[in-house]
Amino acid sequence: MPITADSPLFQLTGLALTAKESEKHFATLFNLSPNVVLLTRFEDGLICNANRHFETTFGWPMSDCMGRTTLEIGLWMAAQHREMALEKTLVTDEPASLETQWRSRDGRTHDGTLYTQQIDLSDGLYLLSTFIDNTEHIRAQQALKASEEKFARAFHSSPDAIIITERDSGRYIEVNDGFSRLSGYSASDVVNRTVFEFSIMADITQRTRLIQEIEEKGKVRNRELLGRNKDGELITVDVSIDPLLLDGTPCLLITARDISQLKNAQAQIQHLAYHDSLTNLPNRALLMDRLSQQIALLKRHNLRGALLFLDLDHFKHINDSLGHPVGDSVLKIITARLEASVRLEDTVARLGGDEFVVLISGLEGSREEVVDQVQRLANTLRELLSEPMFLDGHRLQVTPSIGIALIPDHGSTPADLLKRADIALYRAKDSGRNAIQMFHATMQKAASDRLRLENDLRQALARGEFSLSYQPQVDTRGNRIVGAEALLRWQHPSLGHLAPSQFIQVMEESGMILEVGNWILEEACKTGRELLGKELIDGNDFSLCVNISPRQFRQSDFVERVERCLRTYGLPNRLLKLEITEGIVIQNLDDTIAKMLQLKHLGISFAMDDFGTGYSSLTYLKRLPVDALKIDQSFVRDATTDPNDAEIVRAIVAMAASLNLAIIAEGVETQEQLDFLAQLDCHFYQGFLFSEPLSAAGFETLLRGRFL
Numbered sequence: 001m002p003i004t005a006d007s008p009l010f011q012l013t014g015l016a017l018t019a020k021e022s023e024k025h026f027a028t029l030f031n032l033s034p035n036v037v038l039l040t041r042f043e044d045g046l047i048c049n050a051n052r053h054f055e056t057t058f059g060w061p062m063s064d065c066m067g068r069t070t071l072e073i074g075l076w077m078a079a080q081h082r083e084m085a086l087e088k089t090l091v092t093d094e095p096a097s098l099e100t101q102w103r104s105r106d107g108r109t110h111d112g113t114l115y116t117q118q119i120d121l122s123d124g125l126y127l128l129s130t131f132i133d134n135t136e137h138i139r140a141q142q143a144l145k146a147s148e149e150k151f152a153r154a155f156h157s158s159p160d161a162i163i164i165t166e167r168d169s170g171r172y173i174e175v176n177d178g179f180s181r182l183s184g185y186s187a188s189d190v191v192n193r194t195v196f197e198f199s200i201m202a203d204i205t206q207r208t209r210l211i212q213e214i215e216e217k218g219k220v221r222n223r224e225l226l227g228r229n230k231d232g233e234l235i236t237v238d239v240s241i242d243p244l245l246l247d248g249t250p251c252l253l254i255t256a257r258d259i260s261q262l263k264n265a266q267a268q269i270q271h272l273a274y275h276d277s278l279t280n281l282p283n284r285a286l287l288m289d290r291l292s293q294q295i296a297l298l299k300r301h302n303l304r305g306a307l308l309f310l311d312l313d314h315f316k317h318i319n320d321s322l323g324h325p326v327g328d329s330v331l332k333i334i335t336a337r338l339e340a341s342v343r344l345e346d347t348v349a350r351l352g353g354d355e356f357v358v359l360i361s362g363l364e365g366s367r368e369e370v371v372d373q374v375q376r377l378a379n380t381l382r383e384l385l386s387e388p389m390f391l392d393g394h395r396l397q398v399t400p401s402i403g404i405a406l407i408p409d410h411g412s413t414p415a416d417l418l419k420r421a422d423i424a425l426y427r428a429k430d431s432g433r434n435a436i437q438m439f440h441a442t443m444q445k446a447a448s449d450r451l452r453l454e455n456d457l458r459q460a461l462a463r464g465e466f467s468l469s470y471q472p473q474v475d476t477r478g479n480r481i482v483g484a485e486a487l488l489r490w491q492h493p494s495l496g497h498l499a500p501s502q503f504i505q506v507m508e509e510s511g512m513i514l515e516v517g518n519w520i521l522e523e524a525c526k527t528g529r530e531l532l533g534k535e536l537i538d539g540n541d542f543s544l545c546v547n548i549s550p551r552q553f554r555q556s557d558f559v560e561r562v563e564r565c566l567r568t569y570g571l572p573n574r575l576l577k578l579e580i581t582e583g584i585v586i587q588n589l590d591d592t593i594a595k596m597l598q599l600k601h602l603g604i605s606f607a608m609d610d611f612g613t614g615y616s617s618l619t620y621l622k623r624l625p626v627d628a629l630k631i632d633q634s635f636v637r638d639a640t641t642d643p644n645d646a647e648i649v650r651a652i653v654a655m656a657a658s659l660n661l662a663i664i665a666e667g668v669e670t671q672e673q674l675d676f677l678a679q680l681d682c683h684f685y686q687g688f689l690f691s692e693p694l695s696a697a698g699f700e701t702l703l704r705g706r707f708l
């Protein structure tokens with residue numbers, strides 16, 4: 001239907017019928033309307049006209065939909081809505097409205113408000129429909145609603161406390177469940193009341209400072225604050241704050257997290273890092289820290305302090321024989337005794353094992369007075385720690401050795417002071433244990449000499465500086481060589497020849513004896529095999545004696561090592577005699593006996609070296625499968641001049657006879673000594689009288705010259 005200026009449609013579309021000239025304007029307005037406008041026949045919905053907006057919105061060019069009904073082109077999502085629209089237009093002259101959905105040609109749904117009005121034209125009744133497309137608006141609203149829901153869900157389900165307060169009044173506007181969990185207050189407890197009415201912030205004066213910071217920096221991040229919950233308990237919270245404008249009112253968006261547990265865990269980790277877990281005493285790290293503070297403090301106040309380094313004598317035996325739980329209990333008792341005997345301001349620390357340190361501070365008086373005070377205290381500690389303790393049905397007595405360094409006299413750094421107290425302790429132990437030693441400058445030299453020796457020893461084996469000497473053992477009846485003792489020699493690159501007494505102990509303490517001891521055994525077996533091959537020794541009547549240190553003997557695979565060595569060098573087992581000392585026996589007698597028996601079954605024999613200088617106990621000697629006793633040279637040396645030593649030698653010979661053991665004297669230098677021994681029926685000996693220890697080549701020459 002063509003639209004002309006006199007068409008009644010002009011009236012109904014709200015445009016005044018003015019003149020024919022308006023026709024063009026109307027057509028323009030109809031087409032340019034921002035809303036969809038559609039003219040249909042009232043009775044059947046036949047499309048008569050539609051504006052351009054209809055065409056573009058619903059994808060129906062006029063040419064395609066003219067002459068078809070709105071139902072035919074599937075415009076209505078719900079066909080009954082057309083009936084509803086028609087009914088509404090019948091009851092009013094005003095445009096009727098209906099919320100409906102129209103479908104575009106490509107099937108998309110458009111939500112909109114439909115305004116309809118019937119038009120009675122000369123050729124019939126028409127329906128003018130204006131469709132205001134709300135699709136985008138609805139979508140935006142739905143998106144907004146979804147985002148609000150998401151925010152609400154995030155707000156309430158957040159594990160953190162989220163709080164919105166007015167910045168200036170401090171009024172609570174909203175709080176989430178996390179806030180209730182953190183503080184114990186529900187939303188209804190606080191909303192519309194102010195932060196000043198509660199003590200949720202332990203120090204409310206901080207609020208002003210935080211607001212100031214937000215003004216300066218725009219936000220506050222991860223600030224650790226103290227809070228108080230409803231029960232009045234202090235909690236540590238991590239707080240972040242952002243400014244927020246709500247309806248023009250400046251507000252604060254606060255997120256807070258309870259980090260009390262984290263702080264506790266941190267504190268625990270910190271404690272563990274600085275304390276010994278068994279005794280809960282400060283450990284080395286904390287001691288060093290306190291020591292450096294003390295050094296500065298004592299210097300400022302012109303006072304003295306002392307560092308007492310304690311070590312329990314033979315503590316290892318307790319662990320080895322009674323087990324670690326008993327050892328732990330001993331350490332706890334020692335801890336309690338130490339703590340009870342020093343002042344609160346002093347520090348008792350455990351460095352590990354059986355090593356304790358007591359740091360005494362603030363000692364007044366002259367150096368002599370302080371030395372006197374410290375020595376008295378050390379003596380009290382020594383006596384107190386030596387008191388017997390009863391554990392697991394055992395009566396135990398543990399004595400300490402104590403080394404002392406004075407602060408600042410013996411060092412100005414924690415490391416120096418500890419080192420010097422340790423040097424003094426070493427000296428205390430060396431002097432027979434259960435002793436107290438104050439550091440002295442001369443000890444430093446001894447300690448650094450020892451350190452140098454230790455370092456040199458570590459390289460000696462690789463540099464080929466060790467060798468073995470062999471000292472013949474002789475049977476006086478026939479003057480036959482019946483054996484030889486292998487003795488270690490060290491040619492030091494700068495100090496020259498060093499006697500074993502100068503380094504064997506260092507090797508034993510540092511553990512180097514294991515590697516060197518192995519080398520000694522191999523070297524001796526190799527030489528023994530060579531001498532046997534050259535028929536210079538009697539395969540059935542010769543003992544190659546090798547000294548075995550306690551640490552070496554205690555190796556778990558010692559038996560296997562010896563067996564392997566003999567096999568490697570092809571030396572008959574019966575030729576090897578191991579010289580052991582009483583030091584081996586005092587630790588774990590049963591284990592020692594078991595190992596000795598294993599070796600004896602292989603054909604190897606044993607001599608007890610330095611006999612008479614140690615325990616010389618008949619009880620263990622009866623149980624030990626030794627073959628011979630070696631009378632220590634100190635008795636032999638003086639036997640002819642000192643009746644006491646003569647008596648001891650006599651007693652040792654008698655003991656050997658009663659236990660059916662062979663006997664050999666060492667260190668025989670004179671004929672007189674030899675005669676004395678022969679008179680006791682002691683026919684085997686070793687000493688300078690016959691020969692000094694000889695190099696392997698020298699010993700071979702000696703053997704060749706004698707023809708056995």
Ligand SMILES: Nc1nc2c(ncn2[C@@H]2O[C@H](COP(=O)(O)O[C@H]3[C@@H](O)[C@H](n4cnc5c(=O)[nH]c(N)nc54)O[C@@H]3COP(=O)(O)O)[C@@H](O)[C@H]2O)c(=O)[nH]1
Pocket residue numbers: 471485486487488499500501504520547548549609610630633666667668669686687688689693
């Ligand atoms: N674990 C090992 N210990 C070893 C080894 N080699 C030696 N040692 C021990 O070192 C100590 C000192 O030994 P050394 O300086 O070799 O002295 C030995 C002899 O030279 C010395 N001796 C021998 N006869 C006389 C003498 O007539 N007069 C005199 N003044 N000294 C003499 O005695 C030492 C032998 O002693 P002993 O071993 O007790 O039989 C010493 O304890 C060695 O054991 C080694 O390889 N491993």
